[in-house]
Amino acid sequence: MTAARWRHVILWLTPVxxxxxxxxxxxxxxxxxxxxxxGQILQGAFASYAKVADVTAFWVPxxxxxxxxxxxxxxxxxxxxxxxxxxxxxxxxTAIALHVRLPAIVQVPLEIVAAVxxxxxxxxxxxxxxxxxxxxxxxxxxxxxxxxxxxxxxLVSGPWQPPEGGSVHSTxxxxxxxxxxxxxxxxxxxxxxxxxxxxxxxxxVALRGTRWGLRLRAMGHSRASAHILGVRVERExxxxxxxxxxxxGAAGAMRALGTYQSLRPLISGGIGFLALLVVMLxxxxxxxxxxxxxxxxxxxxxxxxxxxxxQLDDSLGGVLQGLLVLFALLTGGLRxxxxxxxxxxxxxxxxxxxxxxxxxxxxxxx
Amino acid sequence: xxxxxxQIVKVFGTLRANDDISLTLEPGRIYGLLGENGAGKSTLxxxxxxxxxxxxxxxxxxxxxxLLDTPEQAIRLGIGMLHQDPLDFPPLQVLENFxxxxxxxxxxxxxxxxxxxxxxxxxxxxxxDPDAHVDRLxxxxxxxxxxxxxxxxxxxLLILDEPTTxxxxxxxxxxxxxxxxxxxxxxxxxVFVSHKLExxxxxxxxAYVLRRGQLVGAADMPTETxxxxxxxxxxxxxxxGRKAPRVGDVTLELQNISVRSHRxxxxxxxxxVHAGEVVGLAGLEGSGQSELLRACAGLLEPLxxxxxxxxxxxVGAGYxxxxxxxxxxxxxxxxxxxxxxGLTIAEHVALVNGNGSPWLxxxxxxxxxxxxxxxxxxxxxxxTPVEALSGGNQQRLALALLPRGLKVLLLEHPTxxxxxxxxxxxxxxLLERREEGTAIVFTSADLDEIMERSDRIVVLAAxxxxxxxxxxxxxxxxxGHLIAEVNQ
Numbered sequence: 001m002t003a004a005r006w007r008h009v010i011l012w013l014t015p016v017x018x019x020x021x022x023x024x025x026x027x028x029x030x031x032x033x034x035x036x037x038x039g040q041i042l043q044g045a046f047a048s049y050a051k052v053a054d055v056t057a058f059w060v061p062x063x064x065x066x067x068x069x070x071x072x073x074x075x076x077x078x079x080x081x082x083x084x085x086x087x088x089x090x091x092x093x094t095a096i097a098l099h100v101r102l103p104a105i106v107q108v109p110l111e112i113v114a115a116v117x118x119x120x121x122x123x124x125x126x127x128x129x130x131x132x133x134x135x136x137x138x139x140x141x142x143x144x145x146x147x148x149x150x151x152x153x154x155l156v157s158g159p160w161q162p163p164e165g166g167s168v169h170s171t172x173x174x175x176x177x178x179x180x181x182x183x184x185x186x187x188x189x190x191x192x193x194x195x196x197x198x199x200x201x202x203x204x205v206a207l208r209g210t211r212w213g214l215r216l217r218a219m220g221h222s223r224a225s226a227h228i229l230g231v232r233v234e235r236e237x238x239x240x241x242x243x244x245x246x247x248x249g250a251a252g253a254m255r256a257l258g259t260y261q262s263l264r265p266l267i268s269g270g271i272g273f274l275a276l277l278v279v280m281l282x283x284x285x286x287x288x289x290x291x292x293x294x295x296x297x298x299x300x301x302x303x304x305x306x307x308x309x310x311q312l313d314d315s316l317g318g319v320l321q322g323l324l325v326l327f328a329l330l331t332g333g334l335r336x337x338x339x340x341x342x343x344x345x346x347x348x349x350x351x352x353x354x355x356x357x358x359x360x361x362x363x364x365x366x
Numbered sequence: 367x368x369x370x371x372x373q374i375v376k377v378f379g380t381l382r383a384n385d386d387i388s389l390t391l392e393p394g395r396i397y398g399l400l401g402e403n404g405a406g407k408s409t410l411x412x413x414x415x416x417x418x419x420x421x422x423x424x425x426x427x428x429x430x431x432x433l434l435d436t437p438e439q440a441i442r443l444g445i446g447m448l449h450q451d452p453l454d455f456p457p458l459q460v461l462e463n464f465x466x467x468x469x470x471x472x473x474x475x476x477x478x479x480x481x482x483x484x485x486x487x488x489x490x491x492x493x494x495d496p497d498a499h500v501d502r503l504x505x506x507x508x509x510x511x512x513x514x515x516x517x518x519x520x521x522x523l524l525i526l527d528e529p530t531t532x533x534x535x536x537x538x539x540x541x542x543x544x545x546x547x548x549x550x551x552x553x554x555x556x557v558f559v560s561h562k563l564e565x566x567x568x569x570x571x572x573a574y575v576l577r578r579g580q581l582v583g584a585a586d587m588p589t590e591t592x593x594x595x596x597x598x599x600x601x602x603x604x605x606x607g608r609k610a611p612r613v614g615d616v617t618l619e620l621q622n623i624s625v626r627s628h629r630x631x632x633x634x635x636x637x638x639v640h641a642g643e644v645v646g647l648a649g650l651e652g653s654g655q656s657e658l659l660r661a662c663a664g665l666l667e668p669l670x671x672x673x674x675x676x677x678x679x680x681v682g683a684g685y686x687x688x689x690x691x692x693x694x695x696x697x698x699x700x701x702x703x704x705x706x707x708g709l710t711i712a713e714h715v716a717l718v719n720g721n722g723s724p725w726l727x728x729x730x731x732x733x734x735x736x737x738x739x740x741x742x743x744x745x746x747x748x749x750t751p752v753e754a755l756s757g758g759n760q761q762r763l764a765l766a767l768l769p770r771g772l773k774v775l776l777l778e779h780p781t782x783x784x785x786x787x788x789x790x791x792x793x794x795x796l797l798e799r800r801e802e803g804t805a806i807v808f809t810s811a812d813l814d815e816i817m818e819r820s821d822r823i824v825v826l827a828a829x830x831x832x833x834x835x836x837x838x839x840x841x842x843x844x845x846g847h848l849i850a851e852v853n854q
Binding site: 231 | 704706
């Protein structure tokens with residue numbers, strides 16, 4: 001029992017240790033003291049309330065996207081288009097923010113709803129292509145990401161450019177009525193936090209407690225069998241993609257209305273792709289999503305400090321995450337292998353062990 | 367090749383599928399591996415062929431202990447397995463499928479491989495079209511392709527897992543001739559996994575019997591079948607009886623139905639099935655039985671003609687709409703399109719028992735699963751993943767998942783790969799449904815099963831279907847003639 005538990009902990013820690021070691025080698029290769037760099041990342045993430053708030057602000061869209069992706073991954077749909085869905089969410093929210101003027105209490109929810117609808121519709125394009133023409137969502141998602149990014153760039157530098165003149169950097173900053181109010185002195189907003197928790201809870205309930213979640217799991221394992229057992233696979237494809245797009249759209253809205261208070265090219269900041277890594281690392285267990293997402297958010301936010309303090313490129317954070325995911329997938333695959341091989345070798349050398357209690361199954365009495 | 371299995375144990379969760387099994391396989395002999403469903407035959411053979419790693423125990427090949435981590439490693443040592451459900455690549459062409467796994471350099475020498483394939487098929491007397499797509503072959507043809515492929519790879523120990531269940535009598539006779547020649551003349555070791563006693567008796571030199579994961583006996587053939595039966599079941603077989611049907615009104619009616627699949631066109635099929643009647647579709651494997659069933663189930667659009675259930679047309683309605691109307695279909699591939707590998711019994715029960723509520727009640731689902739397990743005598747727990755169940759238990763679960771009060775039940779090979787007791791059990795469950803007034807249409811590669819279970823028999827051959835014959839007026843011998851008659 002305790003030995004098995006230790007073994008479990010060790011296997012879980014292995015990828016983290018390996019990723020850190022690999023990162024240290026990289027740091028030493030560029031002549032930087034690795035431990036100091038890691039210390040700076042930690043400080044950058046947790047040294048003050050403001051920093052923790054920054055981490056949390058980054059965590060919000062990451063958790064939203066990852067929650068959505070978990071729905072599609074469970075259904076066997078590899079929704080690479082999450083980046084585009086985030087961008088479309090941001091675009092729809094921006095459209096309301098720039099062109100509608102209502103009291104904040106109505107305006108902000110309206111923007112978020114628009115983002116949810118925009119993201120969902122964009123995701124449904126991929127679902128429709130899958131159903132109508134059997135286009136794999138990985139390919140359509142890649143194309144739709146490209147379209148969404150270019151649409152953002154065009155909007156920012158064209159129709160929605162600031163009145164003072166051509167800027168490819170952003171639309172005008174939204175009015176106070178149109179942005180998510182932040183906590184005084186911090187870049188974090190209670191609204192954003194609430195939306196993230198709400199989105200995560202919705203995904204949790206959908207997967208754990210509803211028939212729809214079970215249907216998604218069934219089709220994730222076998223579309224053909226699920227169809228025969230009565231699951232309307234095409235409808236669930238649309239719904240799963242739409243739900244993911246909706247959460248992705250909400251994530252995009254958080255970026256536009258909270259982080260930047262404007263629309264920018266590359267509004268998603270790669271968070272959609274990062275969310276793919278979060279979901280891969282979670283092995284589709286929703287419990288892990290908030291923790292993994294927070295860990296990633298801390299590394300990304302914390303490594304920005306490297307640039308300021310140590311004149312190192314802040315992409316180290318991204319490198320660490322990539323290594324972590326690769327090592328986690330690697331150890332996950334190796335674990336199963338080692339366990340069976342160990343058992344075989346043990347039994348090949350030692351004398352045969354007498355079987356433990358046999359399965360107490362009832363007699364097959366018709 | 368001499369292979370020893372020593373104290374093999376394989377545990378799935380709480381299930382000891384193989385429990386301390388030791389046996390020896392000598393070259394030049396055909397071994398029968400007998401046992402009822404869930405006895406651990408397939409598991410043991412998957413361990414021997416590198417698909418599964420044993421929990422403990424070892425495999426000694428020609429005196430050397432070996433770790434068989436992968437099927438590829440097993441094949442390199444000369445151990446190859448033909449699986450119950452052929453593990454090939456349906457979207458590929460026959461030649462491509464053959465070429466995969468063929469040792470060679472980077473360049474694929476298609477002409478040479480084609481010649482190798484044709485030569486090997488020729489040696490075995492199999493008719494193989496290298497350019498056909500694998501998904502358009504019947505199970506029997508796919509098996510032949512696998513045998514050709516394994517032998518071309520130099521396999522010296524050939525394992526066949528229930529190879530006769532999906533193939534015609536002629537294909538079977540041919541297969542047996544080939545296996546005897548391979549073993550007795552070429553010195554191969556053949557392991558023939560089956561639950562069909564008469565096949566083991568007619569083919570094998572030696573038989574091992576498994577029960578509940580343990581080796582319970584071995585016998586040189588020929589031996590008294592009664593002894594084998596007792597070893598297999600530990601108890602005498604339950605008798606199978608049946609009552610005459612109480613036939614009601616016409617439920618299912620096919621008029622001038624033509625269906626086309628990749629290879630065959632079945633034209634102008636007309637017959638009707640009454641409530642409370644069992645109609646068997648006889649014919650050589652791949653004569654259009656599946657296509658006809660799938661057309662009735664709404665899974666395949668017929669080219670022309672009409673299908674009505676209780677007078678209402680069902681063509682074009684779609685599978686799910688028909689399922690709601692009480693027309694159900696049980697496909698042959700249990701884990702490919704029947705059950706969802708990866709989900710548990712309870713999850714399957716929850717999946718099909720929609721009561722309108724969007725919420726899942728796990729306690730109720732588990733209780734319902736327990737009921738199904740008890741009612742259908744499934745050897746498993748609510749938390750058992752379906753892929754850990756034996757074929758017979760998977761089929762029981764599939765039956766348990768069907769809604770009650772069906773109008774029409776369409777079954778493809780309902781007892782394929784099942785032992786006598788499980789088959790009898792399945793048919794008892796089906797006859798109960800017949801008593802409820804369900805019209806049952808089924809197909810089987812086993813003519814005896816069609817003879818025994820059908821009230822009327824429709825013979826399919828050469829793209830046409832006969833009129834239904836009363837089962838009483840047909841014997842296995844003249845069924846062969848009927849197939850020939852339809853041919854003319």
